Amino acid sequence: MQVPILKQRHYLIASIQGALTDADLLRLCDDLLEQVGKFRSQGVVIDVTVLDVMDSFATRTLRSISQMLKLRGAGTVIVGIQPDVAFAMIQLGLRLEGAVTALDLEEGIAFLDKGKKEGQRTWPVSST
Amino acid sequence: MASEQHIAIASDADIVVARQATRALTVELGFSSSDQAGVATAVSEIARNIVEYAQSGEIVIRVALNGGHRGIVVVARDTGPGIDDVEIAMGDGYTTGRGLGLGLPGARRLMDEFDIVSKVGKGTTVTMKKWVR
Ligand SMILES: Nc1ncnc2c1ncn2[C@@H]1O[C@H](COP(=O)(O)OP(=O)(O)OP(=O)(O)O)[C@@H](O)[C@H]1O
Ligand SMILES: [Mg+2]
Numbered sequence: 001m002q003v004p005i006l007k008q009r010h011y012l013i014a015s016i017q018g019a020l021t022d023a024d025l026l027r028l029c030d031d032l033l034e035q036v037g038k039f040r041s042q043g044v045v046i047d048v049t050v051l052d053v054m055d056s057f058a059t060r061t062l063r064s065i066s067q068m069l070k071l072r073g074a075g076t077v078i079v080g081i082q083p084d085v086a087f088a089m090i091q092l093g094l095r096l097e098g099a100v101t102a103l104d105l106e107e108g109i110a111f112l113d114k115g116k117k118e119g120q121r122t123w124p125v126s127s128t
Numbered sequence: 129m130a131s132e133q134h135i136a137i138a139s140d141a142d143i144v145v146a147r148q149a150t151r152a153l154t155v156e157l158g159f160s161s162s163d164q165a166g167v168a169t170a171v172s173e174i175a176r177n178i179v180e181y182a183q184s185g186e187i188v189i190r191v192a193l194n195g196g197h198r199g200i201v202v203v204a205r206d207t208g209p210g211i212d213d214v215e216i217a218m219g220d221g222y223t224t225g226r227g228l229g230l231g232l233p234g235a236r237r238l239m240d241e242f243d244i245v246s247k248v249g250k251g252t253t254v255t256m257k258k259w260v261r
Binding site for chain 1: 140141143144147148151161162164165166168169170172173176220227228230231233234235237238
């Protein structure tokens with residue numbers, strides 16, 4: 001299932017709509033890299049609210065997406081990780097180190113706005 | 129409740145199928161939502177190992193009964209290359225691929241019972257159980 005990417009002001013919002021295969025996740029990565037360049041976006045929010053599992057591959061891919069986008073000058077915030085999913089991730093031994101997370105879309109955008117206002121040239125690498 | 133489901137595993141799409149079938153069975157069995165996520169995550173890791181290291185195999189899920197307790201049994205089988213030293217492979221951070229080496233030890237932490245039998249050149253079988261609390 002392809003992840004729709006919406007352009008909102010100088011940000012891109014990728015809202016995951018259902019279960020994703022590994023190939024879907026890699027495609028999301030390619031699409032975001034391409035669109036960040038095309039629209040000169042300054043930030044990306046990836047909404048994972050509907051994901052009921054985030055295994056090692058998904059976590060690793062989201063982390064590399066945020067690192068690659070950072071090299072392209074855009075901040076990334078991952079929003080909507082469900083409590084049960086977070087619990088399973090921790091038990092598995094996964095950390096989203098190097099990626100910024102926020103509770104929901106609104107907070108994710110607020111985070112990007114804040115970074116912009118403060119004129120940060122480098123986005124915070126970690127929220128922990 | 130279907131007594132046993134066999135899911136052929138050969139591609140990343142099959143990993144999603146295995147995860148969803150597992151999730152459905154844990155819901156039926158009345159697992160807490162956090163255990164539902166945990167079991168589905170463990171299955172995802174074990175299924176991905178099949179695709180990554182053995183190319184193909186199968187996952188069987190069924191209801192486990194033990195006295196008054198109910199749970200889920202997951203058996204993952206492949207006839208791939210097998211694992212040379214299972215004890216080392218079960219350690220956090222051990223990988224021969226590009227992963228984090230968390231799949232096997234993580235799945236063990238997420239489940240109540242975990243057993244792995246592997247023979248080089250013959251294949252690998254992982255059996256895991258989780259009981260409804
Ligand atoms: N079904 C299998 N067949 C053959 N070898 C396997 C199988 N499952 C695991 N292994 C071996 O055990 C190692 C550890 O597996 P584990 O799932 O813990 O980590 P990983 O797959 O390397 O990384 P991650 O799961 O974190 O992405 C693998 O690197 C691989 O060498
Ligand atoms: Mg693995």
